[in-house]
Amino acid sequence: MAKNEHDKHPRYMLIFLWLAILTAIEIGVAIPEYSIVIKAILLIGLACGKAFLVAAYFMHLKLEKRTLSVIVIIPFLICVFLVIMLMPDLTTDTRHNAIEKPAEKVVESTPH
Amino acid sequence: MEQATTLNHTEDVYEPSLTPDSLGKLGMWIFLIGDTMSFGALLAVYAALRAGAGVIGWVPPSEILGINLTAFMTFLLICSSVTMVKSLESIQKGNVSRMCTFLGLTILGGVIFLGLQVYEWTHLIKHGLTLTEIPHHSLSGAAISGSTLFGPTFYAITGFHGLHVTGGVIYLIVILIHGLRGRYTAEFNHEVEIVGLYWHFVDLIWIMVFTFIYLL
Numbered sequence: 001m002a003k004n005e006h007d008k009h010p011r012y013m014l015i016f017l018w019l020a021i022l023t024a025i026e027i028g029v030a031i032p033e034y035s036i037v038i039k040a041i042l043l044i045g046l047a048c049g050k051a052f053l054v055a056a057y058f059m060h061l062k063l064e065k066r067t068l069s070v071i072v073i074i075p076f077l078i079c080v081f082l083v084i085m086l087m088p089d090l091t092t093d094t095r096h097n098a099i100e101k102p103a104e105k106v107v108e109s110t111p112h
Numbered sequence: 113m114e115q116a117t118t119l120n121h122t123e124d125v126y127e128p129s130l131t132p133d134s135l136g137k138l139g140m141w142i143f144l145i146g147d148t149m150s151f152g153a154l155l156a157v158y159a160a161l162r163a164g165a166g167v168i169g170w171v172p173p174s175e176i177l178g179i180n181l182t183a184f185m186t187f188l189l190i191c192s193s194v195t196m197v198k199s200l201e202s203i204q205k206g207n208v209s210r211m212c213t214f215l216g217l218t219i220l221g222g223v224i225f226l227g228l229q230v231y232e233w234t235h236l237i238k239h240g241l242t243l244t245e246i247p248h249h250s251l252s253g254a255a256i257s258g259s260t261l262f263g264p265t266f267y268a269i270t271g272f273h274g275l276h277v278t279g280g281v282i283y284l285i286v287i288l289i290h291g292l293r294g295r296y297t298a299e300f301n302h303e304v305e306i307v308g309l310y311w312h313f314v315d316l317i318w319i320m321v322f323t324f325i326y327l328l
Contacts, residue, residue: 009197009201009204012194012197012198012201013194015194016190016191016194019190020187020190023183023186023187023190026322026323026327027179027183027327029327030174030179030327030328031174031179036328039328040328043323043327043328044323046323047319047320047322047323047324050319051316051319051320054193054312054315054316054319055312055316058193058194058196058197058308058312058315059308059309059312059313059316060305068141071141071145072141072144072145074145075145075148075149075152076148076152078149078152079148079149079152079153079155079156082152082153082156083155083156083159083160086156086157086159086160087159087160087163
């Protein structure tokens with residue numbers, strides 16, 4: 001755990017300031033109209049930065065054993081995996097293919 | 113000297129036994145990890161439905177939802193997280209009255225957040241965002257159309273988070289009552305740390321909800 005009083009209580013107001021700045025940047029990034037992919041990358045990156053600050057300093061993960069950090073990060077990775085695995089099944093192309101092409105394929109592949 | 117070496121060796125080999133303090137903290141972490149999966153599943157479904165909206169389309173949330181209010185709500189939760197850590201810091205230094213003041217401010221932050229969420233929901237329902245429909249006009253007055261699944265996913269995710277905030281406020285009130293009765297000292301304060309973990313988690317999840325639902 002903490003080595004001394006300063007380690008035990010990081011500069012919370014500094015963390016607060018960073019969180020406020022990152023929130024302001026997020027809004028600045030979100031309002032203009034441009035590529036949704038770039039916007040998503042920027043916004044998710046900023047959100048992960050804010051989440052890290054909260055978990056590391058407010059939840060004191062930085063002061064805990066590293067094992068706990070590893071355990072905590074696993075569900076986040078699983079959630080990312082979950083999104084990636086759901087995407088191919090629900091994208092527009094795969095839906096259209098499923099609706100438009102199966103009948104033709106069945107006819108073609110049926111032996112005479 | 114020999115005894116000291118033996119003790120050090122034992123500490124290296126074995127994890128220390130769980131104490132009532134660390135057991136409670138571990139329990140909260142396990143709960144939070146499970147809760148992360150619940151929110152993760154909800155956000156994943158939202159992302160998948162949005163990606164799959166295809167021909168019907170998904171109305172950009174910024175055309176229905178106001179960002180200014182929710183940006184303020186985000187700022188409010190961040191402030192309440194700061195008052196929460198300040199509360200823990202105070203009791204670890206043995207200052208009970210300061211701890212109670214900061215806990216009270218944290219509760220106030222949570223209550224204002226919930227009030228603003230009720231206001232936002234009421235406004236959105238009046239504007240036409242329900243479980244089965246989306247509004248016909250955007251905030252700027254332009255005609256819009258898209259998947260009606262936005263409503264149920266929006267209310268499910270923000271509602272689930274709102275329930276967590278409600279639970280957190282009740283939990284904080286219980287801890288505040290204990291604090292006012294003199295239960296916590298500089299040596300005995302792990303319950304304040306545990307409620308803090310829960311409250312910061314609620315803040316952390318809102319950071320993600322704000323990004324995925326309101327900003328993207």
